[in-house]
Amino acid sequence: METGEFDYINDEFSRFTGYSIEELNQMNYWQLTPKIYEEQENKQLSLMATKGSYGPYQKEYIHKKGHTYPVLLSGIKITDNNGQEYIWSVVQDISQQKAVEVKLQEAKEKADASAFKMQLANDSAGIGVWELDLNSNELIWDEWMYKLYGIKTDKFLGAYQAWENSVHPEDIEDAKVKLEAAINGTGIYDTEFRIIRPDGEIRTMKASAEVVRDDTGAPISVIGVNYDITEKVNTLATLIQAKKEAENSAKAKSAFLANMSHEIRTPMNAILGGLQLLKNADLDLELKNTLNNASFSAQSLLTIINDILDYSKIESNKLELEEAPFSLQEILDSVQYDLDSEVSNKGIDFSVSTDNTCADSWLGDLVRVKQILLNLASNAVKFTSEGSVQIKVTEQIYNNQEAIQFEVIDSGIGMNSDAQQRIFERFSQADTSTTRKYGGTGLGMSITISLIKLMGGEIKLSSELNKGTEIKVTLPLKHSKITTKHTKEKSLTAPKLAKFNILIAEDNRINQALIKSFLKPTTADLTFVENGQQAVDAVKQKKYDLIFMDIHMPEMDGIEAQILINEFDSRIPVIALTANVMKEDIEYYLSQGFTAHIGKPIDINNLYGLLHQFTS
Numbered sequence: 001m002e003t004g005e006f007d008y009i010n011d012e013f014s015r016f017t018g019y020s021i022e023e024l025n026q027m028n029y030w031q032l033t034p035k036i037y038e039e040q041e042n043k044q045l046s047l048m049a050t051k052g053s054y055g056p057y058q059k060e061y062i063h064k065k066g067h068t069y070p071v072l073l074s075g076i077k078i079t080d081n082n083g084q085e086y087i088w089s090v091v092q093d094i095s096q097q098k099a100v101e102v103k104l105q106e107a108k109e110k111a112d113a114s115a116f117k118m119q120l121a122n123d124s125a126g127i128g129v130w131e132l133d134l135n136s137n138e139l140i141w142d143e144w145m146y147k148l149y150g151i152k153t154d155k156f157l158g159a160y161q162a163w164e165n166s167v168h169p170e171d172i173e174d175a176k177v178k179l180e181a182a183i184n185g186t187g188i189y190d191t192e193f194r195i196i197r198p199d200g201e202i203r204t205m206k207a208s209a210e211v212v213r214d215d216t217g218a219p220i221s222v223i224g225v226n227y228d229i230t231e232k233v234n235t236l237a238t239l240i241q242a243k244k245e246a247e248n249s250a251k252a253k254s255a256f257l258a259n260m261s262h263e264i265r266t267p268m269n270a271i272l273g274g275l276q277l278l279k280n281a282d283l284d285l286e287l288k289n290t291l292n293n294a295s296f297s298a299q300s301l302l303t304i305i306n307d308i309l310d311y312s313k314i315e316s317n318k319l320e321l322e323e324a325p326f327s328l329q330e331i332l333d334s335v336q337y338d339l340d341s342e343v344s345n346k347g348i349d350f351s352v353s354t355d356n357t358c359a360d361s362w363l364g365d366l367v368r369v370k371q372i373l374l375n376l377a378s379n380a381v382k383f384t385s386e387g388s389v390q391i392k393v394t395e396q397i398y399n400n401q402e403a404i405q406f407e408v409i410d411s412g413i414g415m416n417s418d419a420q421q422r423i424f425e426r427f428s429q430a431d432t433s434t435t436r437k438y439g440g441t442g443l444g445m446s447i448t449i450s451l452i453k454l455m456g457g458e459i460k461l462s463s464e465l466n467k468g469t470e471i472k473v474t475l476p477l478k479h480s481k482i483t484t485k486h487t488k489e490k491s492l493t494a495p496k497l498a499k500f501n502i503l504i505a506e507d508n509r510i511n512q513a514l515i516k517s518f519l520k521p522t523t524a525d526l527t528f529v530e531n532g533q534q535a536v537d538a539v540k541q542k543k544y545d546l547i548f549m550d551i552h553m554p555e556m557d558g559i560e561a562q563i564l565i566n567e568f569d570s571r572i573p574v575i576a577l578t579a580n581v582m583k584e585d586i587e588y589y590l591s592q593g594f595t596a597h598i599g600k601p602i603d604i605n606n607l608y609g610l611l612h613q614f615t616s
Helices: 011-017 021-025 035-051 095-125 142-148 160-166 172-184 230-278 285-314 328-346 366-382 417-422 432-438 443-454 510-521 534-542 558-568 583-591 603-615
Strands: 053-061 068-079 085-093 128-133 140-143 189-196 202-214 219-228 322-326 349-354 361-364 388-398 401-410 458-462 468-475 501-505 525-529 546-550 574-578 596-599
Touching: 035 053, 035 068, 068 095, 068 443, 128 142, 140 142, 140 160, 142 219, 172 189, 172 202, 172 219, 202 230, 322 328, 322 366, 328 349, 328 366, 328 388, 361 366, 366 388, 366 401, 366 443, 366 468, 388 525, 417 458, 443 458, 443 468, 501 510, 501 534, 510 525, 510 603, 525 534, 534 546, 546 558, 558 574, 574 583, 583 596, 596 603
Parallel strands: 349 388, 501 525, 501 546, 546 574, 574 596
Antiparallel strands: 053 068, 068 085, 128 140, 128 219, 189 202, 202 219, 322 361, 388 401, 401 468, 458 468
16 A cells, blocks of 8 residues: 555456556556546545445546546455555446446437427427327326317316317217227328317317237227317318319409400401402502501401410410321411511511421421411511521421421511510510510510420520521420321412302301302302201201301300201211310310311401312
């Protein structure tokens, strides 16, 4: 005890100190003890002086490698025959025990923290926890369960029956069946039900639970949670009602637009039809210019009507694209034909070129592909006063798929960078001066871009003010293996239909006069009736080669009349003649047995083109 030198050391002490016995024999006890334990050691020595022993107590030793580690010591004081005092100590390395204690403490702290967090979560979310003992039928609620159910603790019986009495009578059976299914192992308990609180308020609860089973798999208890979802249920009900109202509003809007389209197109038929007939009249130059201006204005009005209908369908996601074989050349010819008059009046060059490697047969929506190209080309013509408009068509690979690429190049007014950004916005044109000078709503470009996106394509624009514009449109479409039949959609001349009997069912006297004028050059024998019933009676009395059938007529409409005529003689072609021109309307008429469709206002060239198909 005087020098601290070691007199005896066993192998285990040598092992956990890291020193050999020889090295320890050259050291003293204090070299193993950190200085921070000096005070503690002195207390232990004092204790030994009075009691003759010390410990057990914990401290640390310094390992040979320099780190400290925990040890547990117990010792007694002994004296040899010469009166020399020694400390005989038993020392245990308790590093592993300490590590286990630390882990246990950490686990305890985590468990305490988890329980605390769970309680915080329950408090913030208002989640109640319950446990049902299946042996005693005792139901235990936490504090939040009482709050949710509005029951005071002194009024709660703590039994299953108390919960059952709180559930709404209309919901109790379903809740019980699901709980029993979970207990029996045939289902899970995850449900919603209403409760009636003591104050009469009805609330909706979300409930879920897990069944606790013993080693044999027998159910012994159920532990579950409840939380109030009344606001969520009410909000959902409000949203569902709002959705229904929005859908009804959309249907009403669609019906209104369709009806307005029909009502506007009916008088427009007479206006445009009369103007088309007057073009062949012998008029002086001033009257011809007036006639041309009137025709242009009427056609512009019709374009605006069509754009509004298309825009409405795009906005309500009602626009669906058809996928059918079409001829690319047919579209190009049709666009050229439609723009021929305006191009001639302006005296500009208009050219269409197709790459030799570009296929002609494709799968897609012919009407919408033409609409895209016609809008871009007509804009180019509109904004070009001199020079040229070119359409270049090539076949490309776009996103690893074959695609058609249209390039529309003009030498017109062009656009600056700001105008190029605005052109892609709805209801926008390059600037206000453009609208004043050239007219338009800005809808056409918006609809074009929407159609391109619907087809999965892209549009690129480059332009310079006063130097023209170049637009590239890429439409990823599939090649068609079916050879498309080139149909002559329009014709400038009326077919000769001598000895041809045509029945026209049309209740509007103005339209009757107009159609009579349109068909007069055909020299066909024309019969007019004013409703569907008269049309049916006429077919039974005389053989007709072709029938034009208005849809909306008194006594019997055109659809019912067509069905009866088809039953009587299915060989007679019946053409729907109506101001209903929406795609779904046309598809419906064709599905009902109509051979074709002519929209109002009637385009005389479309009418002649259709008649050519039935006589060729």
